[in-house]
Each structure stands twice: as C-alpha cells, then as structure tokens.
Amino acid sequence: MKVPLVDIKKQYLNIKDEIWNEINEVFETTSFINGFKTKEFEKEFGNYLSTEQNRISTIGCGNGTDALILALKALKVGYNDEVLVPSHTFFATVEAILLLGAIPKFIDIDEESMLINPKLIEKSITTKTKALIIVHLYGRPCNMDLILPITKKFNLRLIEDCAQAQGAKWKNKYVGSFGDIGCFSFFPGKNLGAYGDAGLVASSNIELIKEIRLLANHGRKEKFLHNFIGQNSRLDSIQAAVLNVKLRYLDFWNSRRCWAASFYRKLLKDLDVKLPNFSSDCEHVWHQFVIRLNNRDEIYTVMNKKGINVGIHYPIPCHLQPALKFLNYKKGDFPVTEKVCSEILSMPICPEITEEKIHFVVANLNKLMSRCIFT
Numbered sequence: 608m609k610v611p612l613v614d615i616k617k618q619y620l621n622i623k624d625e626i627w628n629e630i631n632e633v634f635e636t637t638s639f640i641n642g643f644k645t646k647e648f649e650k651e652f653g654n655y656l657s658t659e660q661n662r663i664s665t666i667g668c669g670n671g672t673d674a675l676i677l678a679l680k681a682l683k684v685g686y687n688d689e690v691l692v693p694s695h696t697f698f699a700t701v702e703a704i705l706l707l708g709a710i711p712k713f714i715d716i717d718e719e720s721m722l723i724n725p726k727l728i729e730k731s732i733t734t735k736t737k738a739l740i741i742v743h744l745y746g747r748p749c750n751m752d753l754i755l756p757i758t759k760k761f762n763l764r765l766i767e768d769c770a771q772a773q774g775a776k777w778k779n780k781y782v783g784s785f786g787d788i789g790c791f792s793f794f795p796g797k798n799l800g801a802y803g804d805a806g807l808v809a810s811s812n813i814e815l816i817k818e819i820r821l822l823a824n825h826g827r828k829e830k831f832l833h834n835f836i837g838q839n840s841r842l843d844s845i846q847a848a849v850l851n852v853k854l855r856y857l858d859f860w861n862s863r864r865c866w867a868a869s870f871y872r873k874l875l876k877d878l879d880v881k882l883p884n885f886s887s888d889c890e891h892v893w894h895q896f897v898i899r900l901n902n903r904d905e906i907y908t909v910m911n912k913k914g915i916n917v918g919i920h921y922p923i924p925c926h927l928q929p930a931l932k933f934l935n936y937k938k939g940d941f942p943v944t945e946k947v948c949s950e951i952l953s954m955p956i957c958p959e960i961t962e963e964k965i966h967f968v969v970a971n972l973n974k975l976m977s978r979c980i981f982t
C-alpha cells in the first residue's frame with residue numbers, strides 16, 4: 608500500500624463535477640482577471656472569517672508570499688525596519704521581509720507548541736522594530752492571549768501568516784482576524800488549496816484593505832492613473848472558481864483532519880515518539896501531524912522508501928539557511944528551534960486518509976522502531 612503525504616487527486620475526484628461547473632462559467636464569460644468569481648470568493652471568505660463584532664474584508668492575490676509582501680508594504684515596513692518572526696517557518700515568511708529591505712529578527716519557539724515563544728518577544732524589541740509576524744504553523748493557532756498584549760503595549764503591527772491554518776480558531780475566533788492583517792496561501796497542498804497558485808490578505812481595517820487593493824494592481828485607481836508603485840498580484844478567476852467550491856467543504860475537511868489526528872494519537876501513544884499536544888484553547892486544523900523522535904533521518908528515509916510519504920517541515924531553520932548567511936546568525940542561536948528541526952517528522956494527513964491507511968503507517972513505524980503497540 609502506498610500512502611501519500613496528502614491525496615489531492617482523491618479529493619479532486621470527489622468534487623470534480625462541481626469544480627468544472629464553476630470553471631466553465633469563467634470561460635463562458637471570459638472574465639479571467641478580477642472577475643465576478645474573484646469578487647465572490649473575496650466576499651465569501653471575508654464572511655467566513657467575520658464575527659458580528661469584527662467584520663473582515665479580503666483581497667485575493669497571486670500567492671501566499673505575495674500576501675505577506677502586500678501586508679508589509681501596506682503597513683509601511685521598509686528599508687532597515689526590523690520585523691520579528693519565528694525562525695521555525697517556511698522560508699517565504701522571511702523572504703517577504705527581506706524583499707522589502709527590512710530585517711528579520713528571529714525568535715525561538717516554545718517546545719510544546721513548536722510556535723513562536725511569546726515570552727521571548729518583548730526582549731527582542733528595539734527602537735527599529737516595526738512589526739511582528741506570527742505563524743500559525745501546522746494549523747495550530749498561536750497563543751493570542753499572550754501575543755496581543757505585547758503588540759498593543761509596544762505599538763507593533765501584527766501580521767498573521769495563516770498559510771497553514773485556514774479555518775483554525777483561537778477561542779472561537781478565526782486566525783487571520785486578530786492582527787492588522789492576516790495572510791493566506793491557497794497553494795494546492797494547503798487545507799484550502801487552489802489548483803495553482805493563489806493567496807489572500809484579510810483585515811478588519813478598511814483603509815488597509817483599500818490600500819492593498821491598489822498595491823496588488825499596479826498602484827492604480829483608474830486604468831491609466833498610477834498613484835504609487837504597486838505590483839501585479841491578483842487572484843486568477845479560475846483559481847477563485849475552484850476556491851468557491853472548496854470553501855464550502857473546508858470545515859468538513861478540517862473535521863476529518865481532526866479525526867485523523869485523534870486516531871494517530873491513539874495508535875501512537877505507546878510508541879517511543881513525542882506526540883503533538885492538544886490544547887483546549889484552540890481549534891487546531893492539522894495541516895500537519897508532526898511527531899518527534901530521535902532517529903528521525905533514518906525513519907524518514909526508510910518510510911519513504913516503503914511508499915509511505917512522511918515529510919519534514921522543516922529540516923533547516925531559516926536562520927541557518929545559506930541565503931541568510933549575511934545576517935550572521937549561527938548554530939546555537941535558537942536552540943529550541945534547532946533541536947525541534949532535527950527531531951520532527953510529518954505523518955501523512957489529509958481529509959481523505961482512511962483508518963486503514965493510518966493503521967498501516969503506524970504499524971510500519973512501529974516495526975521500524977521495533978516495539979509492539981498492538982498487544
């Protein structure tokens with residue numbers, strides 16, 4: 608039996624007819640850029656994130672990396688400004704900061720949650736610190752009760768990288784609706800994924816939304832009048848059509864992921880691995896189910912050889928990436944991040960995974976670790 612890390616094909620086959628109906632409308636109207644499908648998705652996703660007290664507006668854009676760039680630009684982060692960010696994230700979070708000439712200041716993670724450690728934020732703030740980017744990594748919301756008072760006290764702009772956490776909640780409120788701006792990626796493998804590149808920014812601040820609308824479309828209000836230097840980053844109508852269909856399934860799919868996570872937890876509990884902890888303050892959406900173990904590299908290689916696609920998100924922390932050598936970080940600077948990166952293993956998880964497959968994955972892992980859990 609083969610077990611993919613995520614089964615995009617199986618999901619597609621389940622919703623194929625609906626997808627093609629929506630896409631067909633785009634072709635029939637030849638409304639390919641900023642068309643009605645894009646408007647519809649922006650509205651629906653805004654409604655999804657909103658509460659009675661907190662109305663969220665959204666702007667679709669080209670991808671999740673662009674969403675971060677647009678957010679930083681709209682918040683006027685630029686040359687030599689410092690932006691606080693965890694080193695344990697996908698590289699794009701940091702890339703966005705550097706592309707604007709700003710400087711990423713890394714913060715270590717908390718070992719239990721594997722997310723930015725709120726206790727370490729305050730001491731990293733300087734007079735040059737302009738913003739904080741938090742990452743709801745693996746689908747798990749950061750502790751907003753600890754983070755919001757800090758951004759408020761120091762007047763820091765807050766960006767939420769929600770690329771892995773569509774539909775996740777901190778105390779009944781969706782991530783992406785806490786900070787100044789929430790940034791989403793709809794890369795195909797995410798919990799809500801398009802069939803190509805796509806992204807979105809979300810905010811309750813109408814002024815920021817207006818600004819981002821212009822920034823994402825060459826800084827223009829009218830066709831030939833450019834008020835400032837923007838960029839071309841728009842949500843393609845075809846991708847928006849796909850997302851319109853898939854958004855209707857997001858909560859159901861996330862509940863399937865939660866079921867899979869609980870099932871993994873049950874089967875893995877007697878193995879010599881560290882399981883991700885479940886917090887009652889948040890609704891985790893399990894973009895990844897990440898365990899920790901000592902002989903990770905060996906297990907990773909053998910499992911993949913057997914056709915069980917396990918992953919590592921991520922093996923090299925951002926502060927140790929060759930591209931960031933000029934920032935002069937070194938091994939040992941963020942000990943928790945470095946330790947975690949050497950031990951983590953992402954198990955196959957997606958809404959379509961079955962009980963049989965999870966049994967198979969765990970049985971193989973167990974065999975490899977040469978202990979028996981089914982006694």
Ligand SMILES: *Cc1c(COP(=O)(O)O)cnc(C)c1O
Nearest residue numbers: 670671672697699700770792794
């Ligand atoms: C996927 C991802 C991004 C980038 O999104 P793209 O759409 O691929 O540009 C940014 N941050 C995190 C944490 C991600 O997982």
